[in-house]
Amino acid sequence: MDFPRLSAREMRDLAANGEVSPTELVQASLDRIDALDGKIGAFLEVDREGALARARQLQAERVKGKEPGPLFGVPIGLKDNLSWQGHPLTCASRILEGYTASYNATAVQRLLNAGAIPVGRCNMDEFGFGASTEHSAFQKTHNPWNLDRIPGGSSGGSAAAVAARMVPLALGSDTGGSIRQPAALCGVTGLKPTYGTVSRFGLVAFASSLDQIGPLSLDVADSALAYSVISGRDRRDATSLDHPAFDEKTIGEGVQGLRIGVPQEHFDEQVHPTIRASVRAALDKLVEQGAVLVDISLPTTHLSIPTYYLVATSEASSNLARFDGIRYGHRLGAEDLLSHYMQERGTGFGEETKRRILLGVYCLSAGHFDAYYLRATKMRTLLRNEFNTAFEKVDVICGPTTPVAPYRLGEKDDDPYSLYLCDLLTAPANLTGIPGLSVPCGFDDDDMPIGMQLLGPALREARLFQVAKVWQAISKLDEPVAREVHA
Amino acid sequence: MSDKKKKSTDAAKQDPAMATVLEKYSVVIGLEVHCQLNTKTKLFCDCANEFGSPPNQNTCPVCLGHPGVLPVLNKKALHLAIQGALMFGCEIQEFSKFDRKHYFYPDLPKGYQISQFDLPFALGGTVELTDGRKCGLERIHLEEDAGKNTHQADNSIVDFNRAGVPLIEIVGLPDMETPADAHDWLENLRRALRYSGVSECDMEKGSLRCDANVSLRPIGQEEFGTKVEVKNLNSFSMVERALIYEILRQAEVLDAGSTLDQETRLFNEVEGVTKTMRKKEGATDYRYLPEPDLPPVVLTKATIGDYRSETPESHWTKKARFQADHDLSDYDAMVLTLEQDTAEFFESSHALMGDAKLVANWVMTEVLREVNESGQKLADFAMTPARLTDLLGEIQGGKVSHQGARKVFRAMVEKVDHTADALIQELGLAQISDRATLEPLVQMVVDNSAKAVKDYKNGKMKALDSMKGMVMRETKGRANPNMVSDILLEILQGLED
Amino acid sequence: MSDRNLPPLKHLALLARLDISDAEAQRLGEQLKGILEHFEALQAVDLTGVEANPYAVDIVNEPREDGPIETEQDLPRGTGILERLAPDRDGDHYRVPKMIKES
Secondary structure, eight states: OOGGGOOHHHHHHHHHHTSSOHHHHHHHHHHHHHHHHHHHOOEEEEOHHHHHHHHHHHHHHHHTTOOOOTTTTOEEEEETTBOOTTSBOOTTOGGGTTOBOOSOOHHHHHHHHTTOEEEEEEOOSGGGOOSSSTTOSSOOOOBTTBTTBOOOSSSHHHHHHHHTTSSSEEEEEESSSTTHHHHHHHTOEEEEOOTTSBOOTTBOOSSTTTOEEEEEESSHHHHHHHHHHHBSOOTTOTTSOSOOOOOGGGOOOOOTTOEEEEEGGGGSTTSOHHHHHHHHHHHHHHHHTTOEEEEEOOGGGGGHHHHHHHHHHHHHHHHGGGOSSSSSSOOOOOSBHHHHHHHHHHHHSOHHHHHHHHHHHHHHSTTTTIIIIIHHHHHHHHHHHHHHHHHHHOSEEEEESOSSOOOBTTTTOSOHHHHHGGGTTTHHHHHHOOOEEEEEEEEOTTSOEEEEEEEOSTTOHHHHHHHHHHHHHHHOOOOOGGGSSOO | OOHHHHHHHHHHTTSHHHHHHHHHEEEEEEEEEEEEOOOSBOSSSOSBOOTTOOTTOSOOTTTTTOTTOOOOOBHHHHHHHHHHHHHTTOEEOSEEOOEEEEOOOTTOTTSEEEEOOSSOSEEOOEEEOTTSOEEEEEEEEEEEOOOEEEEOSSEEEEEOTTTTOEEEEEEEOSOBOSHHHHHHHHHHHHHHHHHTTSOOOOGGGTSEEEEEEEEEEETTOOSOOOOEEEEEEOSHHHHHHHHHHHHHHHHHHHHTTOOOOOOEEEEETTTTEEEEOOOOSSSOOOOOEEOTTSOOEEOOHHHHHHHHHHOOOOHHHHHHHHHHHHOOOHHHHHHHTSSHHHHHHHHHHHHHOSOHHHHHHHIIIIIHHHHHHHTOOGGGOSOOHHHHHHHHHHHHTTSSOHHHHHHHHHHHHHOTTOOHHHHHHHTTOOOBOOHHHHHHHHHHHHHTOHHHHHHHHTTOTHHHHHHHHHHHHHTTTOBOHHHHHHHHHHHHHHHHO | OOOOOOOOHHHHHHHTTOOOOHHHHHHHHHHHHHHHHHHGGGGGSOOTTOOOOOOSSOOOOOOBOSSOOOOSSOOOOTHHHHHHHOSSEETTEEEEEBOOOOO
16 A cells, blocks of 8 residues: 555545555554654644544444445544544644533534544644744644745645645635645645535634635545535534535536636736746646636735735634633633733734734724724625626636745744735635635746646536646646655 | 603602602613523523523533534524514514624623624514503614623632523613603513513513613703613612612712713612722723624515514503403403413403403402412413313302302312312302292291391391391301392391281 | 724733733734735725625525534533533632722
8 A cells, every 4th residue: 555645535445445444544644644744743633542543443333334434544634723522622822722622523523424534633823823834832834845844824734744645635724715825835735615515613713704614635536525525504503505515426527618717916926927837837738628718807806915804803803702711721820800811812822813813803993893894895795796707707717826935934924914915816715705726736946836726606616626627637746755855 | 741751750759859859850761671582492502591500501612602613593582582572563674683792701701792783683662651651662682691700709600501591682762751660661571571471581580681771961951961871780679779869869969060970880789879880991892793603684574474463462452452341440450461371361261251350350369369379380270261160150150159169269279170069069168049948047037036127127237237147157158148138138028018 | 084093002902801011012013003004905995885795605594493403413511511621610610710899
């Protein structure tokens, strides 16, 4: 068994057929983690005993004749903002030290029901605030393609774990690009589904109207498989759409006649020229396969950053109000109630978190709501209308996932807003609820991965997968994993 | 000023201190109440909505605000809220939404309360006072309750059983002028909500909480005076007392030429005064945010129409109807409509027996007394309308006297499977209502009461009673007293001839 | 356009219950000012007639029955949660420091 070369589907099939046992798969995953994660730092916790015990249990059930689920025996990673019963849930923040998750997130439960085996919790930017995973309170995660570089964020741990093939599949979350951007920077596939298709119950909320859980994987088929397992209505999430789980059979074949929108704003000077060139080359190849390129304009793109940050910080400041060390968390022993709140939250939250909370509190405060949050919701309507107009002319929209390549760890410490600009191309999908899929597209002059993003109308993930599958087949980006993680 | 308003103000002026104040100032009172809804589960999770459970038993990750949880609206809570609002004639809104109201306090798990800010589900409406005056409502909205924070010597302890319990907040317009009116407003509000089964409105159990707003302005001045909010009012009479105190206090401040602080004060029950609450820095900024986890509530006109047709008859309407249809007095109609189940019991009984006055009497006295004494619900009471009217029928038929019937009633409560007739026999209370038996007895008494007969002939009516009394004693009280009187008069008249 | 000068950061920090040092207040204040300047670009957009829809999806509320929620996972109930997680407790109650009473 060549574990690093196997997709999740292949692992599952081998395990279901009995050629390989779940225990062997988990052990292989754990061995790779032992060998590589010391340098990469993708995992905050590795649950060796639990994963092996679960593998043995699945094995025993299989022997008794239980039908193997669609992810039977597959080792997976879970971003540390997904509630995993019995395990710590920190969101990479000190304020949740001492909290053990009291229930399984619905997405986690569905993966478990499908036979998947979580092996550990993946590192992230604290509460999702960041695009580099540098804002974790506990450790840095390194890009497996070059250990000096960031893996992207906030699902940097999940992306790195998959890129280094420690697991073939991991769950992340995406509020402004936090699955797609690290997927692009780590050379893996990342999906932000249509808002409302994956239950948010059990996802620690960052911005409730923007967050979605999604898979990071080695290829498109695994992405579609994972999405089919976790999607579908959940009674515990009032914002989950009355929609059945995604059906992989709805993915069409080929791109003949498919109209691909190329937004000029996604290719302007804010995006690094190498990245632009790489995506343009990919588009040319898709044209060779029969696709039709259509020039479109999404003029509000450049305003999506202030819009996004207004909405996101306002909602985040609200969602983080519950962290007060009273019902869970740690206790500092303050003498009076006010000091307790101030110290607990003052020491528990990292700097970027505090920055966002303060910004959010300000934007929501009396007299400012109309100018900020309300105005931002109108901008969202504008953006939605823009995309609707575009999708009348095209079937999918394609462009770079990120404007910049993975920079060095520590490089962007001073100016918070420059970090925010990383979300330029991804945030619009969160603001409008449409699905976005990032797939590996090429490499830059430093041999760092470049990602290409496909956007589609709401509930049209099948279309995104369709195009991505063609691209994957012709792109020959399946680099040997040995290129990563230098000694 | 209308007659009724004047009557109420005049009553207030009975108190000389208040009279002095009312000579100079117009008083404006508005009340805000929070009522817990009669649902089985909480507003946004399925924990039990149950008063008196052991601390923190009715909690789950959702109502405790654990990371990652989400609220899901309770349909019954929405239904009850709408029913309640319709009792007051509110306009139910076709579109309403939820908002987060942020503040930090240990009993508020999420650091925000899910409430309704600018688009509540009901607007307008009125509460009718007992004398018929209508007081306006501003709005009614749905929100979740907080937990209970109890202060101890060195710390505070928190019980989250109450966190997430569904509430409706009813905001009254500043429409009242006397503390007595405020008390009456609360009584009527409570009755309406109990009638519709929306809320128990029991202040002792916390299912009804009230804050009062009161301001004074010199008579003739158009602009309202400084509004003061009074909290910590745990009974209707406390509301009244607090308002009286507060009105006198405000008048004193204004008389001295000072200004009042717009503030919140707490009523201290022991001392009977209001005191400034701990001052906060400036007005509280709740940073309202439209609740992203809950889609808006959209109701069609048809749905609202269905609710309207399902709305039970209010106690106001029922009382008026009882007076008109059954020719009952104002007082009787009021007692019978104090509670929904009393009214139902009366109507069910009256459906079985035509004498409304008789039925009303017995329901108001014997039935209610037994029920109140035993503390049980009318629905569980051993005397059903059928059994009661069975007994009343025996009275009408002369089988038993009113007095005897009272004894039979108590026996019927204890022996649930016995009919009235059976118990009348068993207790030996069967009234003698047949002439053949009574005539000789009366005759005998007359024959032996020469003096009484003579007194009667001389105009002393009391002699009749004494002779009647003798017959009753002879029959151990079982003679039909009316029949005895009739026979006695006949015989005495016969003597005259 | 209303006056949108940033209030003193210590005040915002108090509203948010965040203890910050004077140095942090200084630094964060400048950063926030900078970020808010970027937000100003939104004020120039003509949004007349544009609907303000704060919801991410076009759905209406479908409330649940007044009973157990159809659930795919187990959720713990009652005092067991407190026993396992309460950072400070007094029997079956969560315990918190006392509020200072103003004299």
